[in-house]
Amino acid sequence: MIGVFDSGIGGLTIVRELLRKLPGYxxxxxxxxxxxxxxxxxxxxxxxxxxxxxxxxLEHGAKIIVVACHSASSVATEALREKFPEVPIFEVVTPSxxxxxxxxxxxxxxxxxxxxxISSGVYQRxxxxxxxxxxxxxxxxxxxxPLVEEGWLKKPETRRIVKKCLIPLKMRGIDTLxxxxxxxxxxxxxxxxxxxxxxxxxDPAEEVAEEVASFLSQHPELxxxxxxxxxxxxxxxxxxxxFERVARLFMGKKVKLLKADCEMSxxxxxxxxx
Amino acid sequence: MIGVFDSGIGGLTIVRELLRKLPGYxxxxxxxxxxxxxxxxxxxxxxxxxxxxxxxxLEHGAKIIVVACHSASSVATEALREKFPEVPIFEVVTPSxxxxxxxxxxxxxxxxxxxxxISSGVYQRxxxxxxxxxxxxxxxxxxxxPLVEEGWLKKPETRRIVKKCLIPLKMRGIDTLxxxxxxxxxxxxxxxxxxxxxxxxxDPAEEVAEEVASFLSQHPELxxxxxxxxxxxxxxxxxxxxFERVARLFMGKKVKLLKADCEMSxxxxxxxxx
Numbered sequence: 001m002i003g004v005f006d007s008g009i010g011g012l013t014i015v016r017e018l019l020r021k022l023p024g025y026x027x028x029x030x031x032x033x034x035x036x037x038x039x040x041x042x043x044x045x046x047x048x049x050x051x052x053x054x055x056x057x058l059e060h061g062a063k064i065i066v067v068a069c070h071s072a073s074s075v076a077t078e079a080l081r082e083k084f085p086e087v088p089i090f091e092v093v094t095p096s097x098x099x100x101x102x103x104x105x106x107x108x109x110x111x112x113x114x115x116x117x118i119s120s121g122v123y124q125r126x127x128x129x130x131x132x133x134x135x136x137x138x139x140x141x142x143x144x145x146p147l148v149e150e151g152w153l154k155k156p157e158t159r160r161i162v163k164k165c166l167i168p169l170k171m172r173g174i175d176t177l178x179x180x181x182x183x184x185x186x187x188x189x190x191x192x193x194x195x196x197x198x199x200x201x202x203d204p205a206e207e208v209a210e211e212v213a214s215f216l217s218q219h220p221e222l223x224x225x226x227x228x229x230x231x232x233x234x235x236x237x238x239x240x241x242x243f244e245r246v247a248r249l250f251m252g253k254k255v256k257l258l259k260a261d262c263e264m265s266x267x268x269x270x271x272x273x274x
Numbered sequence: 275m276i277g278v279f280d281s282g283i284g285g286l287t288i289v290r291e292l293l294r295k296l297p298g299y300x301x302x303x304x305x306x307x308x309x310x311x312x313x314x315x316x317x318x319x320x321x322x323x324x325x326x327x328x329x330x331x332l333e334h335g336a337k338i339i340v341v342a343c344h345s346a347s348s349v350a351t352e353a354l355r356e357k358f359p360e361v362p363i364f365e366v367v368t369p370s371x372x373x374x375x376x377x378x379x380x381x382x383x384x385x386x387x388x389x390x391x392i393s394s395g396v397y398q399r400x401x402x403x404x405x406x407x408x409x410x411x412x413x414x415x416x417x418x419x420p421l422v423e424e425g426w427l428k429k430p431e432t433r434r435i436v437k438k439c440l441i442p443l444k445m446r447g448i449d450t451l452x453x454x455x456x457x458x459x460x461x462x463x464x465x466x467x468x469x470x471x472x473x474x475x476x477d478p479a480e481e482v483a484e485e486v487a488s489f490l491s492q493h494p495e496l497x498x499x500x501x502x503x504x505x506x507x508x509x510x511x512x513x514x515x516x517f518e519r520v521a522r523l524f525m526g527k528k529v530k531l532l533k534a535d536c537e538m539s540x541x542x543x544x545x546x547x548x
Contacts, residue, residue: 034309035308035309036314040310040514040516041308041512042512042513042514044512045308045512115516142423142424143417143420143421143424143426145420146416146417146419147417149314149416150416150417156434157434157435160430161431238315238316238318238319239316240314240315240389242314
């Protein structure tokens with residue numbers, strides 16, 4: 001199976017894109033809703049959570065791992081590759097950077113994301129590796145996640161907050177903007193309107209799905225190992241009505257969420273050993 | 275020591291009030307910043323977390339427990355009293371309800387809080403027990419916590435969102451409004467302005483501190499057991515600069531946050547046993 005994890009429900013935007021680009025492959029998802037969000041937490045904590053999430057997916061039959069969470073992609077990818085050297089691990093930052101580099105004309109890229117993602121400076125480092133001439137400016141927009149989760153996609157408050165969030169980037173003259181959080185693509189119309197028509201938006205969900213598809217086409221031995229079928233499993237560490245509502249928003253249809261029980265119980269059960 | 279726990283940093287508003295009303299007593303605080311917030315999570319998950327938080331405080335010498343988190347107070351108090359029958363456990367709902375009942379003239383009370391708090395219906399139940407003639411209307415305002423944590427205390431977006439949040443309660447004709455979340459008291463000026471001068475705000479921090487003080491004056495045997503001193507301990511399960519900034523906002527001065535290490539490590543460490 002293809003394993004995907006996220007701090008919560010937002011990673012379903014990646015699942016949706018994977019299903020579109022790689023129909024027929026079985027997918028397993030883990031959303032850590034019991035500890036969501038990750039983007040406000042420290043790198044050390046995010047790394048620990050990401051390792052646990054990956055272990056859950058591997059124990060349930062995942063053969064490759066897609067880190068859907070931008071905060072985890074930004075701070076935990078290296079630790080995951082070190083801890084699980086045999087497992088192909090994909091993350092959302094690198095494919096977004098490649099795409100952004102291929103579309104920017106003025107060589108000035110903007111990135112919006114959570115505080116953890118932006119503070120990590122990972123976009124600056126990746127761009128510097130690939131094309132040191134390109135400038136990258138980031139801005140943390142922590143209010144966008146709760147606005148999306150409330151379903152406030154078109155409210156005037158959301159428009160105003162998006163506008164404020166983009167001002168420092170527009171002042172830098174960006175012509176390309178990476179949507180560096182799983183939640184942001186559902187705000188695309190508002191973000192495009194406030195960024196201006198001349199700014200190209202990069203949606204990491206599309207890019208990472210493309211990268212996984214291309215990797216599999218080059219690795220037929222792994223492709224054969226992945227299970228086929230339509231019975232995808234969407235696990236969460238905590239289940240509420242609000243999470244189900246948000247899942248629907250991100251997948252574009254109703255989704256059955258499974259509560260991850262004993263497997264992730266150290267997350268939510270008392271008396272876990274120290 | 276007097277033990278206080280919260281889903282994060284907001285409970286420091288209660289600590290501040292306890293220090294004011296009960297100067298000289300040693301305090302230990304635990305803020306579960308590694309899993310914050312609680313208010314978006316399910317009752318089962320909140321109960322499990324509240325039990326772990328209480329165990330942490332008791333293991334560190336707390337003799338009485340104050341549940342500063344409104345979401346935990348709303349859904350976990352009963353479970354905590356069952357699990358720790360010997361420990362006096364205080365929560366923020368009951369004293370707020372008592373205060374609201376004592377000030378309402380029209381017998382119509384409003385409550386704002388997180389989704390978990392409002393969905394629990396605990397305010398309605400408590401009021402019905404004490405005065406069945408009084409009506410209570412609740413409204414969940416999940417955006418206020420992230421706005422406060424961003425320090426957006428006076429921005430026009432915050433004013434607009436507060437206004438929207440209060441409209442359904444004002445339409446019911448409330449004359450008293452319980453600030454049912456640790457974060458809301460820092461928004462008092464905006465909330466008062468939007469609620470109108472005739473609406474009395476109830477700040478649970480003041481009420482719970484009053485209740486603890488009154489309980490101790492009636493239980494000298496317990497009062498003697500509590501340690502004295504100024505060396506309060508403020509523990510968190512995750513530490514970031516943003517948490518330190520918010521702590522300062524809530525305490526009104528700089529606070530030294532201690533990272534809870536091994537003791538709460540099942541929260542953040544991998545390989546915790548299932």
